[in-house]
Amino acid sequence: MKEVLVIGSGIAGLSCAIRCAENNVRVILVSPQPSERAQSVMAAGGINAVTMQCDECDSVSSHIEDTLRGGSWIAGKNAVTGLCSQAQDIIKYLEHIGTVFSIDSQGQPRRRAFGGQSHKRTYFCGSSTGKQIVSALVMEARRFEAAGLITRKLHTHFHSALIKDGMCYGVLLFDELKRTLTPFYASAVVMATGGQNALFGKTTGSILCDGYAAGRLFMQGALLKNLEFIQFHPTTLETDQKRMLITEAARGEGGRLFYEEGGRRVYFMEDKFGANGNLMTRDIVSREIYATNREVFLDVSFLGDRLIAERLQEVCDLCLKYRGIDICTQPIPVAPSVHFFMGGLAVHLNHETNIERLYAVGECASMYHGANRLGGNSLLAALYGGVVAADDLCQRTAPPHCPSFAQFIAHEERHLAAHLDSKSLFPVTYIRDMLADTMHDCMGIVRTEEGLTEGIDAVEYYQSIAEHLRYDSSVSMYANYSLTGILATAHASLSCALARNESRGAHYRDDAPQSKDGYAYATLVSYDDGAYRTWLDKEQAYES
Ligand SMILES: Cc1cc2nc3c(=O)[nH]c(=O)nc-3n(C[C@H](O)[C@H](O)[C@H](O)COP(=O)(O)OP(=O)(O)OC[C@H]3O[C@@H](n4cnc5c(N)ncnc54)[C@H](O)[C@@H]3O)c2cc1C
Missing domain, CATH: 3.90.700.10 (Succinate dehydrogenase/fumarate reductase flavoprotein, catalytic domain)
Structure with a gap:
């Protein structure tokens, strides 16, 4: 029987795991903390959908247009069309599994207006929409757990992927309690690890979403996209x-x-x-x-x-x-x-990254929001993306054979152990705090070429000392080893912002305050042995 690894158990991870189980595919759902601690539970405002109950003059095409306009016309039209067209069914599904949306005195669902929307189409559950959706999904996941189709694995972090010749065969997982690395092989891996809050220290979001997984995969060959678009x-x-x-x-x-x-x-x-x-x-x-x-x-x-x-x-x-x-x-x-990261792992319409059998869903992927996300669209995107990825990967057969990763695993284990013995003067928390200050100063609401260049210089300095950090026992071992990946994500973000010499959506350059036609595309960034290369996705390979 096929087995799939889903890393991250917020709304996107749960949605994907449940859909795989519905398709009779076994899932291991990995996260350091239970779903009830994922950032998804913080979502208060609501989820967007045009349904039969909406204003007569509202329509799916108007939801699509608002989303594309809000994203400054660089989100993929096909992707956004799929998202908005399925929204009504997603609301029905959520109601079916026990999500109770707020209703008015006539028993009709209440809807509210969110910024950038032409109609009231945001469904909500009092002030706890995220909590209610997570609870309903967790109950559903438990049903499949009892049937042996979903196994939840807690206190476990993604460490690195097992990739050979552009294909992903599984991951190395870090067990927080035993402090060991273990390989897990699977017919597909789905990343659902959320945004990149740790880059900035204090944000509205959860510190569990640190940008490490995206950064580590980037260093292993995955492309990142639109990292300059950060929603304040x-x-x-x-x-x-x-x-x-x-x-x-x-x-x-x-x-x-x-x-x-x-x-x-x-x-x-x-x-x-x-x-x-x-x-x-x-x-x-x-x-x-x-x-x-x-x-x-x-x-x-x-x-x-x-x-x-x-x-x-x-x-x-x-x-x-x-x-x-x-x-x-x-x-x-x-x-x-x-507050929110429009950028993340670059994915095709089926949510597969440029690495075969490696998928990304939810806030860790970049797909539906272009240069700026509309409120209420990310819960929808997390649920929808999980289903799209699941339906795609469930149709695939398992890889014909699995190459040996013994050398790679031995190298990663040695690296982890060496980290514990490091004698450097800098504790990891010091670098993390410095990074947050740098990102706030250089990647804030208003940016300049000079500031972004200074930011890159600073991050390169942190990277030069990160390999020799003193082990900091005041924080977890994961917090220690994850710094390298977080710094790679930070460097990639600054590089994207520097490359986009215009202003668009959430990216505002004081030295280039207008949008420019030549930049009406997503930004892609790759990593090759320490070199960061950015380019505009003019072929729209990752957009539609
Ligand atoms: C305060 C707040 C309010 C919001 N309100 C709304 C709203 O009203 N409407 C809306 O549409 N959106 C809202 N959002 C955005 C929305 O909540 C998120 O975009 C969405 O919930 C993301 O879901 P996710 O499943 O992708 O990620 P998350 O819910 O963040 O889940 C990520 C999962 O990955 C795990 N993880 C992270 N790193 C690792 C690792 N290295 N190894 C293993 N696991 C890992 C985490 O533990 C977690 O389980 C809000 C966001 C915030 C911060």
């Missing part, structure tokens, strides 16, 4: 631990952004863009907030206690808990922060 969410709240997301739903429900000048409120988004100004796409709102150079606030108090309690309870709780702010009477101080 315009409304986040500063706390000691992280940037807490103030969901876009707060603006979707009518929340207004303002700053104070001479004792009066300036509603700068409405002044510049009209009545819908607060709901412009995230890249635009983030840049406008940045440009005010002032403390900006979000006011929802006028919505009233009842509506706030009904639809924005989570925002209410987190503002009170972390900052003592009562949003029913006080405005919320907000600032943009890193």
Whole structure:
């Protein structure tokens, strides 16, 4: 019987594993933490779909157009068409497995407006859409677990892939408890490891998503795509631990952004863009907030206690808990922060990377969002991508024979052991903190050639010392060995941003503030023995 490895158990990994099991293919689902700890559970705002219950004038083609426009026309049209066309069935499936979407007094599903959308088409479950979807998928996965089709493997990290002559035969997994590497062979490997938050330290997302897996695969020959497109969410709240997301739903429900000048409120988004100004796409709102150079606030108090309690309870709780702010009477101080990565592993329409039998789904893959993602589209993309990959790989036969990886495995084991003995003065946490500062300074909302070049120089310096780091026992062994892959992802991101000498979507260059026709393509980046090469995907090999 065929066996598939799915690495990462957020919504994308669960979706893929369940679909494989439905096709009677055995799956090993690998993650360091249970699904309930994946970043997916943080999703609060909702999931987009045009269904029979939507406004009469809304349509799938309008969802497609909003998505392509939001992504500044560089997402693949075929991919986006598939995504939006299947959205209604995905909502039906989620309801079928027990996801309870919010309804109004007539029993009709509530939908909200998200930035950049022409109609209200975002379904939600109170303030806990991600949690509810994960719970329903986990219950479904357990059913297949009981039938012996899904095996969940916890406390385990992806270490590296077993690749020969452009084909993936399995992976080396790192067991966090035993601190050992073990090879696992499979007829296909699906990466579902999420975004690259660790590059920036404090973000709205989970530190479990660190960009290591993508970086390590990149060093092993996988292509990365569109890494310059990093979404800054315009409304986040500063706390000691992280940037807490103030969901876009707060603006979707009518929340207004303002700053104070001479004792009066300036509603700068409405002044510049009209009545819908607060709901412009995230890249635009983030840049406008940045440009005010002032403390900006979000006011929802006028919505009233009842509506706030009904639809924005989570925002209410987190503002009170972390900052003592009562949003029913006080405005919320907000600032943009890193939130989502449009870029990731380059995949074809079937979600296979340039390495045969290696797939990528969810936020670790780059496919549907172009230069900027619309709120509510990534949960949809994670669910849909998982199904597309599963349907494709389930049709394939197992590879005819598996070559020996003994030499590679011995080399990786020696490398891991040598790491433990290293005598360098720098602990890994120090480099990680330095990297986060570099990325915030050089890959922020506004970029320049000079800043990006400085960023690359800095990362190259960190890379030169990373091989000789002192083992840092204050963090896990994984946190120690993963630094090299994280640095490769950071270098690749800076290289993509430097190569894109224009502004588009979430990528804004102060020294090239306009979009240029010649750049209306995705960026690809490859790694060859320490050399980073970028080019525009003019043939659209990875887009449609
Ligand atoms: C605060 C917040 C709110 C959001 N709200 C919304 C919303 O309302 N609507 C929407 O559409 N999107 C939203 N998003 C985005 C959306 O939640 C994510 O894009 C989506 O959930 C990603 O799912 P995923 O399965 O790809 O990744 P994740 O859920 O991040 O799962 C990644 C998995 O990979 C595992 N993993 C990571 N590294 C390794 C490794 N080396 N080895 C093994 N396993 C590994 C992790 O442990 C985890 O299990 C939000 C994001 C944030 C941060």
